[in-house]
Amino acid sequence: SYVLTQAPSVSVAPGETARITCGGNDIGSKDVHWYQQKPGQAPILLIYYNSDRPSGIPERFSGSNSGNTATLTISRVEAGDEADYYCQVWDNSSEVFGTGTKVTVL
Amino acid sequence: QVQLVESGGGLVKPGGSLRLSCGVSGFTFSDYTMSWIRQAPGKGLEWISDITSDSSRNYGDSVKGRFIISRDNAKKSVFLQMNILRAEDTAVYYCARGGGKYCTDAVCYTPPFDFWGLGTLVTVSS
Numbered sequence: 274s275y276v277l278t279q280a281p282s283v284s285v286a287p288g289e290t291a292r293i294t295c296g297g298n299d300i301g302s303k304d305v306h307w308y309q310q311k312p313g314q315a316p317i318l319l320i321y322y323n324s325d326r327p328s329g330i331p332e333r334f335s336g337s338n339s340g341n342t343a344t345l346t347i348s349r350v351e352a353g354d355e356a357d358y359y360c361q362v363w364d365n366s367s368e369v370f371g372t373g374t375k376v377t378v379l
Numbered sequence: 380q381v382q383l384v385e386s387g388g389g390l391v392k393p394g395g396s397l398r399l400s401c402g403v404s405g406f407t408f409s410d411y412t413m414s415w416i417r418q419a420p421g422k423g424l425e426w427i428s429d430i431t432s433d434s435s436r437n438y439g440d441s442v443k444g445r446f447i448i449s450r451d452n453a454k455k456s457v458f459l460q461m462n463i464l465r466a467e468d469t470a471v472y473y474c475a476r477g478g479g480k481y482c483t484d485a486v487c488y489t490p491p492f493d494f495w496g497l498g499t500l501v502t503v504s505s
Contacts, residue, residue, distance in 0.1 A: 274440070306491035308424070315473055315498055316424065321491040359424050363489035366437045368414065368426035368478050 275364035277371035284377045291347040293374045295360030298341060303362045305343040307336055311356045319358070320345060352378050381405035381494045385474050388499030391464055395503075399459040401474030401496060409452040414478040414492060415459045417470035417501075425470075429478040430457060437479070442468075464503045471498040 278296040285291040295305065307320040318327050320336035323343065333348045347354055355378045360371035387399040401413070414429040428438045428448040436448050447460040457474060475492035482488070 304489045308492070310424075315495040316492075317495070318491050318493045321493070327493065357423075361424075361491070363478070363480055366480075367439060368416075368429070368492075370416075370424040370426060373423040 274367065275362070275369045277360055277362065277369055279358075279360060279371040279374045281372070282375045282377065284379055285347075285350045286379045287350055287352060289350055291350050291354070291376055293345040293347070293358050293376065295343040295345070295371045296341055297343075297362065297369075300341055300343050300362065301339045303338075303364065305336065305338045306361045307334075307345045308359045308361065309356045310359065316359065347376070350376075350378055354378060381476070383474050383476065383494055383496035385472060385496045385499040388472065388501045390502045390504065392505050393465060393503055395464050396460070396462045397464065397501060399461065399472055399474075399499060399501070401457045401459075403455050403457075403474075403476070406476070408455040411476050412479040412481075412490065413450060413457040414475045415448065415457075416473045416475055416492065416495075417468075418473070418498075419467070419470040422470075426478070427472070428459065431479055431481075461501070464501075466503050469501060469503050471500050473498045 308316040309319045310316040323338040324336045335346045337344050358374045382404045385401045412431045415427040430448045445463045450457045474496040476494045477490040477492040480489045
């Protein structure tokens with residue numbers, strides 16, 4: 274089965290840039306979606322089809338996807354961005370989530 | 380606005396059964412694939428099952444043969460019948476709109492899970 278690998282944690286200072294990677298075999302050939310989940314809350318869609326933002330999501334959040342790595346970039350990080358982030362793809366009639374990355378704002 | 384509300388969670392003994400429901404509003408339910416996703420305590424997200432607008436079903440390996448997804452378009456609801464429950468099925472179960480794959484005009488799409496319910500907790504314990 275398809276596997277998506279994410280770093281368990283990323284720490285970033287306020288105002289800096291956080292990059293969260295999602296590794297998978299030839300993931301660049303797939304559509305990647307990203308979700309943000311804050312403690313005790315349901316996930317929300319953050320980025321879809323690699324780089325599109327749903328309405329209401331700040332431009333500070335952006336995505337890219339190429340080769341074996343998809344990347345979620347959070348620019349000008351704020352305290353409110355502290356959360357778990359998951360990538361997700363469809364593969365062979367199954368949905369696959371990444372292992373998740375916890376972003377800590379220092 | 381789009382709303383999804385899960386119900387039916389609770390405490391059940393190993394080997395038992397439970398039926399989850401998810402009622403929706405704010406969109407044309409019959410047009411969409413609907414999915415169930417779960418999250419064990421302190422763990423990540425795990426896709427469980429989806430059902431397309433024409434009721435084709437897919438299941439994750441961990442629940443195949445034990446869980447059954449269904450939908451009632453008239454009631455704007457999707458259901459998850461969970462049988463032969465195990466301790467490792469303990470999780471918050473989320474209903475979400477989206478998932479699957481569809482193709483139109485030779486272009487294929489794999490929609491995201493764009494709306495989620497708040498979840499319902501299922502605890503499997505003796």
